[in-house]
Amino acid sequence: MLKILKYSFFDLMRSRWAYIYTAFFLLFTLSLFWLSGGLSKVIISLMNVILVLAPLIATMFGVMYYYNSREFSELLLSQPIRRTHIFLGQYLGLALSLSASLLLGVGLPFALYGIFGSPEIWNFMMLLVVGIFLSFIFSAIAFFIALRNENRIKGFGLAILVWLFFAVIYDGIFLLALSLFSDYPLENLAIGASMFNPIDLSRVLILLKLDISALMGYTGAVIQKFLGAAPGMVVSLAVLSAWVLLPALGIRRLAARKDF
Amino acid sequence: MRNTTIIAILCLLSSFSARGRTITVCPSCTFSSIKQAIAAAAEGDVILIKKGTYREGNITVDKPLTLRGEGYPIVDGQNQAEVLTITANNVVVEGLDVRNVGTSYLEDRAGIRARRARGFAIRNNRLDNTFFGIYLEKSSDGAISGNHITGKAVHEMSSGNAIHLWHCKNVLVEDNYLRGHRDGIYLEFVDSSSIRLNTAEDNIRYGLHFMFSNNDDYFHNTFRRNGAGVAVMFSRRINMWENTFEFNWGRASYGLLLKEIYDAEIHDNTFRENTIGILVEGSTRLKYRNNEFSRNGWAVKISGGCLDNEVEGNNFLNNTFDLSVNSTTNTNTFNGNYWSSYNGYDLNRDGRGDVPYRPVKLFNYVVNRTPEAMVLLRSLFIDLLNFSEKVSPVFTPANVADEQPLMRPLIFRRKAQHQK
Amino acid sequence: MITIDNLHKSFGKLQVLSGVSLDFGRPGIYAILGPNGSGKTTLIKSILGMSIPDKGQIRFQGEDIRGRWDYRRQIDYLPQIARFPDNLRVSELLDMIQDIRGEKPQALGRLIEMFGLQPFLDKRLGNLSGGTRQKVNLVQAFMYDSPVLILDEPTSGLDPVALIRLKALLLEEKAKGKLLLATTHIMNFVEEMADEVVFLLEGRIHFRGSVDSLKREYRENNLERAIARILQGEQGFSANGHSQEAARMARSYEL
Numbered sequence: 001m002l003k004i005l006k007y008s009f010f011d012l013m014r015s016r017w018a019y020i021y022t023a024f025f026l027l028f029t030l031s032l033f034w035l036s037g038g039l040s041k042v043i044i045s046l047m048n049v050i051l052v053l054a055p056l057i058a059t060m061f062g063v064m065y066y067y068n069s070r071e072f073s074e075l076l077l078s079q080p081i082r083r084t085h086i087f088l089g090q091y092l093g094l095a096l097s098l099s100a101s102l103l104l105g106v107g108l109p110f111a112l113y114g115i116f117g118s119p120e121i122w123n124f125m126m127l128l129v130v131g132i133f134l135s136f137i138f139s140a141i142a143f144f145i146a147l148r149n150e151n152r153i154k155g156f157g158l159a160i161l162v163w164l165f166f167a168v169i170y171d172g173i174f175l176l177a178l179s180l181f182s183d184y185p186l187e188n189l190a191i192g193a194s195m196f197n198p199i200d201l202s203r204v205l206i207l208l209k210l211d212i213s214a215l216m217g218y219t220g221a222v223i224q225k226f227l228g229a230a231p232g233m234v235v236s237l238a239v240l241s242a243w244v245l246l247p248a249l250g251i252r253r254l255a256a257r258k259d260f
Numbered sequence: 261m262r263n264t265t266i267i268a269i270l271c272l273l274s275s276f277s278a279r280g281r282t283i284t285v286c287p288s289c290t291f292s293s294i295k296q297a298i299a300a301a302a303e304g305d306v307i308l309i310k311k312g313t314y315r316e317g318n319i320t321v322d323k324p325l326t327l328r329g330e331g332y333p334i335v336d337g338q339n340q341a342e343v344l345t346i347t348a349n350n351v352v353v354e355g356l357d358v359r360n361v362g363t364s365y366l367e368d369r370a371g372i373r374a375r376r377a378r379g380f381a382i383r384n385n386r387l388d389n390t391f392f393g394i395y396l397e398k399s400s401d402g403a404i405s406g407n408h409i410t411g412k413a414v415h416e417m418s419s420g421n422a423i424h425l426w427h428c429k430n431v432l433v434e435d436n437y438l439r440g441h442r443d444g445i446y447l448e449f450v451d452s453s454s455i456r457l458n459t460a461e462d463n464i465r466y467g468l469h470f471m472f473s474n475n476d477d478y479f480h481n482t483f484r485r486n487g488a489g490v491a492v493m494f495s496r497r498i499n500m501w502e503n504t505f506e507f508n509w510g511r512a513s514y515g516l517l518l519k520e521i522y523d524a525e526i527h528d529n530t531f532r533e534n535t536i537g538i539l540v541e542g543s544t545r546l547k548y549r550n551n552e553f554s555r556n557g558w559a560v561k562i563s564g565g566c567l568d569n570e571v572e573g574n575n576f577l578n579n580t581f582d583l584s585v586n587s588t589t590n591t592n593t594f595n596g597n598y599w600s601s602y603n604g605y606d607l608n609r610d611g612r613g614d615v616p617y618r619p620v621k622l623f624n625y626v627v628n629r630t631p632e633a634m635v636l637l638r639s640l641f642i643d644l645l646n647f648s649e650k651v652s653p654v655f656t657p658a659n660v661a662d663e664q665p666l667m668r669p670l671i672f673r674r675k676a677q678h679q680k
Numbered sequence: 681m682i683t684i685d686n687l688h689k690s691f692g693k694l695q696v697l698s699g700v701s702l703d704f705g706r707p708g709i710y711a712i713l714g715p716n717g718s719g720k721t722t723l724i725k726s727i728l729g730m731s732i733p734d735k736g737q738i739r740f741q742g743e744d745i746r747g748r749w750d751y752r753r754q755i756d757y758l759p760q761i762a763r764f765p766d767n768l769r770v771s772e773l774l775d776m777i778q779d780i781r782g783e784k785p786q787a788l789g790r791l792i793e794m795f796g797l798q799p800f801l802d803k804r805l806g807n808l809s810g811g812t813r814q815k816v817n818l819v820q821a822f823m824y825d826s827p828v829l830i831l832d833e834p835t836s837g838l839d840p841v842a843l844i845r846l847k848a849l850l851l852e853e854k855a856k857g858k859l860l861l862a863t864t865h866i867m868n869f870v871e872e873m874a875d876e877v878v879f880l881l882e883g884r885i886h887f888r889g890s891v892d893s894l895k896r897e898y899r900e901n902n903l904e905r906a907i908a909r910i911l912q913g914e915q916g917f918s919a920n921g922h923s924q925e926a927a928r929m930a931r932s933y934e935l
Contacts, residue, residue, distance in 0.1 A: 003776070003779045003780055004780070006779075007765070007768065007772070007776045007779075008765070010767070010768065010772070011765035011766070011767045011768050012767070013767075014767035014768075014804075015766065015767050036600075038577070038578075038600070040555070040577075040578050041577075041578055041600055044578060044638075047638065048638060048640070048643065051638075051639075051640070052640050068766075069765060070763075071759065071761045071762075071763035072763055072764050072765055074730060074759055075757065075759050075764075075820075076780070077728065077729070077730045078728045078730070078752060078755065078757035078759070078830075079752060079757075079777065079780045079781060080749055080750055080751075080752040080753035080780070080781060081749060081752075081780050082749050083729075083749070167640055168640050168641050168644070171636055171639045171640070171641035171642070172641050174636060175626070175630075175633055175636055175641065175642075178630045178632050178633050179626075179629070179630050179633070182629065182630045182632075186630075186632040187632060189632070190632040190633075190635045191635070193635075194635050199639075200635070200636075200639065203637075203638060203639055204635055206638075207635075207637055207638065210555075210578075211557065211580045211637060211638075257732065259689075259691070259725075259730070259731040259732055260725065260730040260731065
């Protein structure tokens with residue numbers, strides 16, 4: 001698996017798209033610094049972009065990469081190696097290369113503007129951790145969808161739909177539910193609903209760092225108790241890991257049974 | 261003006277006390293108890309208390325004396341009684357370590373109390389576990405300075421204030437460190453007094469609390485992690501400047517609460533990471549200048565019945581919400597502030613944005629109705645909502661706007677803040 | 681070496697293989713023929729473990745291959761479409777395959793020379809022409825000395841020189857006592873190279889035997905025409921519902 005991962009990673013890191021993705025983050029972050037200067041302001045602006053873009057790009061790359069390497073995968077399948085290792089290796093190579101692009105594109109400008117030695121470093125770290133988690137989660141989902149659908153257009157459409165659902169539609173339904181049932185205690189629902197959407201969960205994790213003052217103010221005791229403490233952080237990270245693991249297991253299962 | 265009178269009094273006081281005899285108290289001396297020494301002393305004497313532990317309560321100082329501790333002698337009330345009560349004028353208490361007054365639900369016991377006293381100086385003492393720390397009633401023209409007052413308050417009902425002033429006038433409260441009480445400093449019917457250079461932290465209610473007090477100043481103080489930083493209620497002409505309010509977090513927490521206040525100036529303060537920076541209720545004709553609000557949940561929250569507040573030349577940096585108002589009519593003005601979430605442009609290069617900034621967001625309105633929606637903060641969906649509201653305001657008051665938002669943050673020069 | 685027993689495979693409603701039994705016991709070159717959709721590729725993929733049969737068994741050197749992967753160490757495979765990761769260099773691709781198999785290739789240097797790939801080793805695969813890619817494909821397939829070689833349309837996209845080299849290679853491998861399975865549409869190639877022909881039609885084995893016996897059976901001198909006869913006959917047979925024997929009779933009448 002590591003062997004496949006290694007070569008997939010090299011292949012992807014040299015691809016045009018990886019360059020574009022890295023360059024985008026590099027330029028975007030630099031221009032944010034150039035425009036506003038303050039570390040914390042840049043982190044907030046970047047948060048919005050990373051929460052939307054990292055999943056979108058991971059989704060698109062995931063589907064594209066699977067379909068593009070379809071024939072090569074057949075050659076690999078003829079080699080003495082477990083089939084599950086081929087696809088998990090490719091998936092991990094993809095997720096790692098996306099993470100590397102993010103790390104490089106966002107990390108360099110921050111290093112340049114002195115994030116090390118600034119108290120903002122933890123917020124920044126959280127942003128990166130979350131960005132990497134999202135890359136892993138959405139490329140896994142995309143890979144899973146592509147594995148299930150031989151029809152490229154169908155697979156692509158489905159993957160984008162999943163992204164759209166988690167990025168926008170879910171929150172709309174969430175808000176609607178909250179306002180419809182606002183007569184009932186909703187705290188557990190609010191926490192639960194954020195757990196079922198990796199983008200929401202990631203956002204909440206960053207909010208815990210950036211907007212703790214506001215969160216401590218308006219929400220009820222359960223949310224405070226949950227969010228305000230270390231266990232909340234641990235649980236959130238565990239759920240995010242589950243969000244990676246679930247589609248990855250799906251990939252494994254499909255890879256073991258699928259006909260090529 | 262007030263300060264100079266107080267300093268004059270202090271000078272007078274020290275020259276006066278220098279004239280007297282010195283009576284030494286120590287465990288192996290002729291006088292082994294403070295009460296005996298006071299009984300034997302004449303007006304103007306100095307009672308020098310050597311290092312040691314004195315288990316005495318209900319000590320009454322009923323003549324002008326100086327009680328001076330050497331090496332912080334411990335005066336222990338053994339959780340039974342009030343320790344020291346001053347009933348005479350011109351009394352100085354310094355260098356004592358007062359402990360263990362004990363909680364009482366029947367009376368407001370204190371570590372050091374002054375009753376109907378003038379010209380007192382209570383300075384450089386340590387008080388620990390004293391229920392009420394220093395309690396002044398109907399006293400005036402004195403100073404409380406350099407005291408270190410700590411407690412372990414848990415519930416509001418069963419705890420006292422570190423410094424408590426009731427019906428006082430011309431008092432200087434300076435350079436004290438106050439923690440673990442109900443309020444750090446509580447003022448009720450206190451006029452013409454100054455509160456400065458104090459640090460109040462981890463108090464369960466307020467760091468500083470004004471009730472029915474007029475013509476007071478407080479400045480250069482730090483209020484940190486209290487239930488709320490400062491509450492100014494039902495008071496007139498309170499000026500506040502160069503204070504720091506930080507990390508006051510909680511459901512009902514704010515850096516500064518203004519309730520039923522008129523004609524006050526709030527300038528050059530720093531509000532950092534509070535749930536609400538300033539909460540304003542029913543207050544009129546207040547001026548907010550040169551304050552810095554950074555990373556608060558709500559920088560300023562104005563509820564109904566607040567008229568003619570002027571918010572001008574402040575920095576609003578990375579607050580979750582810059583402003584919340586809960587009525588559609590608005591006579592408060594916002595002008596020439598820097599808002600970090602402003603993203604307009606400045607074509608004529610005069611340093612001011614060409615499009616107005618609207619600090620009230622639709623999501624604010626949503627959260628007011630459904631607090632749980634807070635977990636959706638900064639989501640793409642909410643951004644889209646805010647954007648559409650920005651384009652055509654429906655729910656948010658259209659006239660709450662800064663017509664001339666600054667393009668760059670203001671740089672404030674503050675005097676060095678006193679930190680303890 | 682490879683025994684296939686009653687193999688069934690369908691994709692959805694489409695029955696691709698219905699009861700294929702084959703035994704490749706002796707070394708030699710076997711050509712697997714049949715029209716598009718006859719199940720050639722599926723048969724190959726089943727042997728390689730890429731497709732999982734619904735029913736039936738495939739044994740490789742006596743052992744059932746279901747759920748196993750290590751037997752593929754003894755098979756070399758030439759896929760039909762030569763597509764590789766665009767951003768890897770030729771040399772890196774060859775390294776990767778060595779990495780995966782965990783053994784040194786026996787004939788790598790010679791093959792690179794034979795197909796003139798020396799100047800391309802440092803080029804990215806995405807920048808190569810289709811013909812060159814096919815040569816890389818050949819190199820990766822032949823660089824190990826495994827007892828079984830499976831080739832899916834080996835002649836596609838090759839220039840005449842490379843084709844001659846390929847044929848020489850195949851004969852060489854055969855001489856070493858290997859088993860070679862090849863699907864192809866090129867009848868010249870079959871006539872020239874194949875020791876035995878397996879003809880698949882609608883998921884069944886329609887004919888198995890040497891090229892000569894096929895010609896003889898259908899009374900044609902030319903393989904291509906013999907094949908055409910099978911196809912026509914089969915169509916007639918399906919359309920009219922006659923038995924296979926009757927169809928053959930009808931054909932001899934025509935002659």
